[in-house]
Amino acid sequence: ADIVVAGLHALGEDTVHIPVADQMAHCPPRNIYIDAGVNWCNTISLFRALPSERGVSMGMPWEIYGFEASPLIAPYTESCAAALNLGRPLPDPPIPPTGSSAELWRLQQHLNCSQQKGAPSRKNTQRVFDCMLQRLRPQLDALKPDPALNMAVVERRLRSASECPMLGPERPLYELQAAATSRSERYTMVPAGVGGSNGTITLFGSRQQLLLGGLQPGGFRFRAHADPAEREEKHVVPSIDLVWWLRTSFRLEDYVVLKLDVEGAEQEIVPALAASGADALIDVLLWECHAGLRTRCWKLDRMLDESGVGAVYREPKGGGDDAWRKVLSRP
Numbered sequence: 001a002d003i004v005v006a007g008l009h010a011l012g013e014d015t016v017h018i019p020v021a022d023q024m025a026h027c028p029p030r031n032i033y034i035d036a037g038v039n040w041c042n043t044i045s046l047f048r049a050l051p052s053e054r055g056v057s058m059g060m061p062w063e064i065y066g067f068e069a070s071p072l073i074a075p076y077t078e079s080c081a082a083a084l085n086l087g088r089p090l091p092d093p094p095i096p097p098t099g100s101s102a103e104l105w106r107l108q109q110h111l112n113c114s115q116q117k118g119a120p121s122r123k124n125t126q127r128v129f130d131c132m133l134q135r136l137r138p139q140l141d142a143l144k145p146d147p148a149l150n151m152a153v154v155e156r157r158l159r160s161a162s163e164c165p166m167l168g169p170e171r172p173l174y175e176l177q178a179a180a181t182s183r184s185e186r187y188t189m190v191p192a193g194v195g196g197s198n199g200t201i202t203l204f205g206s207r208q209q210l211l212l213g214g215l216q217p218g219g220f221r222f223r224a225h226a227d228p229a230e231r232e233e234k235h236v237v238p239s240i241d242l243v244w245w246l247r248t249s250f251r252l253e254d255y256v257v258l259k260l261d262v263e264g265a266e267q268e269i270v271p272a273l274a275a276s277g278a279d280a281l282i283d284v285l286l287w288e289c290h291a292g293l294r295t296r297c298w299k300l301d302r303m304l305d306e307s308g309v310g311a312v313y314r315e316p317k318g319g320g321d322d323a324w325r326k327v328l329s330r331p
Contacts, residue, residue, distance in 0.1 A: 027164030029057040029253040036194045037261035038066040040097030041080040041090055047257050049328045055255045055283050061165055061184035069193030069237050070215050071145035081187040095139045098211050111135045133208050140207040149191040154238050157190045161249035194242040196268025201239040206230035216263060243272040250281050260287040267293050270300045280308035288315035
């Protein structure tokens with residue numbers, strides 16, 4: 001049988017068929033980390049900070065799948081995967097990897113935009129943000145989508161998750177990497193968003209929003225401290241039914257870690273996980289709940305508490321790699 005995914009090629013709308021076949025009958029249990037919401041690769045290696053290795057398949061490589069919907073960020077995530085697959089450090093991002101106005105605020109001295117002396121005021125605060133955003137304009141203007149990251153790439157990389165790495169042609173590459181870096185990891189970036197169905201989503205926002213929380217899906221816009229005169233862009237990008245992909249790619253015996261920071265799409269994903277039984281596939285869930293949407297966060301929390309997910313962690317204040325590691329290191 002085929003599963004139909006509506007997507008976008010560089011030339012327009014298209015329909016892609018992903019063949020579903022059981023290629024895993026003889027595959028040992030796998031180690032999987034899914035970073036849904038890669039952003040600037042802030043948490044792409046967060047699985048290394050997990051507090052316990054209970055359930056991890058020793059001797060098997062880690063397979064890391066990162067999803068990033070923003071076509072302005074996806075080219076950088078490609079360079080992240082290329083570097084990490086070679087055992088190299090992450091490349092410098094093209095703009096500061098801030099995800100909120102609070103994180104951007106910390107850069108004011110670095111950008112020579114420090115707040116004037118005296119009591120802080122809303123006007124003075126906005127002046128600092130305006131200064132920082134103008135300083136970073138050249139880097140923001142240089143960001144461009146890569147037309148090569150089309151639906152054919154999405155299809156191929158989604159399908160790779162249903163292939164056994166230790167029984168295929170990539171096994172020698174894993175063994176060489178393990179010998180050279182003391183780790184055996186494969187990073188695969190999927191230039192798509194995730195949600196409750198296969199199709200497309202439309203992202204809105206100005207370039208400045210990349211410093212203040214990212215481009216947002218329709219109906220979920222956030223403009224704090226952005227210049228209202230800044231031109232808003234619209235990008236139509238593929239969106240993958242995350243629960244479908246989990247169920248068709250992984251098994252109960254696999255060790256699966258899912259990080260979910262998807263700008264409101266958890267409203268569809270969490271109930272679908274519970275209703276479909278796919279929650280039993282997830283050993284560790286690291287997630288952010290965006291308040292003020294259709295289903296209250298406490299209700300989604302209850303769904304997860306009553307689900308088959310092994311361990312659940314809510315995103316800490318700040319949400320970056322360091323904040324997550326502090327939470328995961330607590331006894």
